Amino acid sequence: MSVNLTLANVDLEYGSGKERVIALTDVSIQIKAGEFVSIVGPSGCGKSSLMNMVAGFLSCSGGTIKLGNESISGPGADRGVVFQEHALFPWMTVKQNISYGPKVNGWSKKNIDARVAELLDLIGLAGFANAWPKQLSGGMKQRVAIARALANRPEMLLMDEPFAALDAQTRRMLQDELLRIWEKTGTTILFITHSIDEATLLSDRVAVMKANPGEILDVISLNLPRPRDENSNEFLEARRRVSELLKRASNPI
Amino acid sequence: MSNTILRVGSVTFVFALWWGFSILNQHMKFFPPAMIPSPPEVIEAGWGIRDKVPSDVLISLIRVFEGFVIAAVLGIFLGCLSGTSRVAENLIDPVLEILRPIPPLAFLPIFIIWFGLGELSKVLMIAFASFFIIYVNTYQGVRYADPLLMRAARSLGAKKRASFFTIGLPSAMPEIFTGLRLGAGMAFFVLVAAELLAADNGMGFRIQEARWQFRVDRMFFGAALIGVVGFVLLGALRRLEIRLLAWKPSRDEAR
Ligand SMILES: Nc1ncnc2c1ncn2[C@@H]1O[C@H](COP(=O)(O)OP(=O)(O)OP(=O)(O)O)[C@@H](O)[C@H]1O
Ligand SMILES: [Mg+2]
Numbered sequence: 001m002s003v004n005l006t007l008a009n010v011d012l013e014y015g016s017g018k019e020r021v022i023a024l025t026d027v028s029i030q031i032k033a034g035e036f037v038s039i040v041g042p043s044g045c046g047k048s049s050l051m052n053m054v055a056g057f058l059s060c061s062g063g064t065i066k067l068g069n070e071s072i073s074g075p076g077a078d079r080g081v082v083f084q085e086h087a088l089f090p091w092m093t094v095k096q097n098i099s100y101g102p103k104v105n106g107w108s109k110k111n112i113d114a115r116v117a118e119l120l121d122l123i124g125l126a127g128f129a130n131a132w133p134k135q136l137s138g139g140m141k142q143r144v145a146i147a148r149a150l151a152n153r154p155e156m157l158l159m160d161e162p163f164a165a166l167d168a169q170t171r172r173m174l175q176d177e178l179l180r181i182w183e184k185t186g187t188t189i190l191f192i193t194h195s196i197d198e199a200t201l202l203s204d205r206v207a208v209m210k211a212n213p214g215e216i217l218d219v220i221s222l223n224l225p226r227p228r229d230e231n232s233n234e235f236l237e238a239r240r241r242v243s244e245l246l247k248r249a250s251n252p253i
Numbered sequence: 254m255s256n257t258i259l260r261v262g263s264v265t266f267v268f269a270l271w272w273g274f275s276i277l278n279q280h281m282k283f284f285p286p287a288m289i290p291s292p293p294e295v296i297e298a299g300w301g302i303r304d305k306v307p308s309d310v311l312i313s314l315i316r317v318f319e320g321f322v323i324a325a326v327l328g329i330f331l332g333c334l335s336g337t338s339r340v341a342e343n344l345i346d347p348v349l350e351i352l353r354p355i356p357p358l359a360f361l362p363i364f365i366i367w368f369g370l371g372e373l374s375k376v377l378m379i380a381f382a383s384f385f386i387i388y389v390n391t392y393q394g395v396r397y398a399d400p401l402l403m404r405a406a407r408s409l410g411a412k413k414r415a416s417f418f419t420i421g422l423p424s425a426m427p428e429i430f431t432g433l434r435l436g437a438g439m440a441f442f443v444l445v446a447a448e449l450l451a452a453d454n455g456m457g458f459r460i461q462e463a464r465w466q467f468r469v470d471r472m473f474f475g476a477a478l479i480g481v482v483g484f485v486l487l488g489a490l491r492r493l494e495i496r497l498l499a500w501k502p503s504r505d506e507a508r
Contacts, residue, residue, distance in 0.1 A: 077408075105410045
C-alpha cells in the first residue's frame, strides 16, 4: 500500500449548451500514500464534485486522475467512500453492511468473518454486530460507515463532510477515532469539510478552494506535531493561516 | 394497547348497530324483515349450507392464488426491467399505461369467448386485474432506488448487475410489498365479480345462487364469508410484510 493519487489539470463541466456549468478548472494536486489531506472551500466551489471524480462516480471533462499509474475509470474497491449521510444499507445488519465489500469481491467466508470482527473491534461496536442501522445513533452509524469503507483494505478513504450532520460532542469523538484509525491502518485520506477547526486538527495538508470557477487556490502544509493541542500557539497560528486563505477564497479581490 | 381497544371497539360498534337495526326493523317493519336478517339468522343460514362452504372457499382461494401468482411473477419481472433499463421502460410502460385504465371486467366476456367458461378465463382475469398495481409499484421502487446506496455499493466493488440484485431490488422491497398487498386485494375483488358472472361454484357464485332463491340471509352470509376470508388473507400478507421488513423504521419510530 503505497500509491499516490495524482490529479493533473482536471476540468469538470456539468450539462451542455445553455445549461453548461463549469464546476472545476485546472485542478492539480498530488496526494502521497498515507497522507491526510483536507479540502475546504465555500459552498458550491466543487468539493463534492472533485471527490465524486476521484471516487469514479463522475468522469472528468479534461485532465487526468491517477491512482498510482492507473487512470481512474469508475468506482472501485481500492477507494472507500464515506458520505455525509451514513448511506448504510438499512435492510442489512451492521455485520452485513461491513462484510458487503469483501463479499462482492469474493473473499472467503473465513477471511470475511475475521475482517468484520477486526473492524467491529476497531470502531468499538462489537456488541452491535447484529443490530440494524435504525437501532444505532448517528455517531454509531457513521462509525459503521467508516468500517464498511475500510473493509476492502482500500488504498484510500474519501470522506465528504462525514461528520457534518453530528452534534459537536459526537463529532469531536469521531475525529479522534478517525485519527486513531488512520494511524493504525496507514490509509491515505481525502477529507472534505466546512470546518476550519476540523481541517486544522486532522490534516497534514489543507487544500483551499474558491468558487466560480472552482479551483484550488493554495495548499497549506500544516507541519504540526501530533497529537495536536488545540490551544497551543502553533495550532492557533496554523488555524489562522487556513482561515485567512479561506477568507480570500470566499471574497475574491 | 389502546390501538387494539379502539379497533375492537369500532368493529363491535358497527356490528351492534346492524344487530340493533335488524331487531328494530322486525318490530317496526320499515322493510320486510327477511330483507334485513340479524346476525344469528345469518349464522343459521350459513349453517344450513355448511356442506358447501369448505369447497366454495377452497375453489375461490385456488382461483385467487393462481391469478395472483401469475400477476406477481409478471409484475415484478416487468417492473424490474422497466425500472432498470431505459429501453425496456420505453417499450413496456406505454403499452401498459394504455391497457391499465380498462376495467378488468371488460375483458371477462372476451376471455370467456377465447378460453371458455372454465377456470382459465377467471384466473386470467384475476391475473390481469392485479398485475398492474404490482408492476407499477415494483417499477417505481426499483426506478427510484436511493442513488446514494447504489453509489455506496459501486464504491465497495459491486458491478452493475450485482448492485441491482443486492441493493436495487432489496431497497425496493417496501414498494414491491405494497404492490403485492394491493394486488392481492384487487385479485380478491375481481374474483367475486367473476364468480357472480361466470361460475357454478365458489363464494361469489353462492351469493348469486342465494339471489335466485330470494334468500337475503344467505346473501349476507356469503358476503360475510368473503369478508372474513379476505381479512384473514390480507392479514397474513401484512404479517409477512412486517416480518420481512423489520429493518424498516416504522411510523412510530420516525416521530
Ligand atoms: N448534477 C449536477 N448538475 C449540474 N450542476 C451541478 C451538479 N452537481 C453540482 N453542480 C454544480 O457544480 C458546482 C459544485 O457543486 P459541488 O456539490 O461539488 O459543491 P460543494 O463544494 O460540494 O458544495 P457544498 O459545500 O455546498 O457541499 C455547483 O455550482 C453546483 O451547482
Ligand atoms: Mg458538497
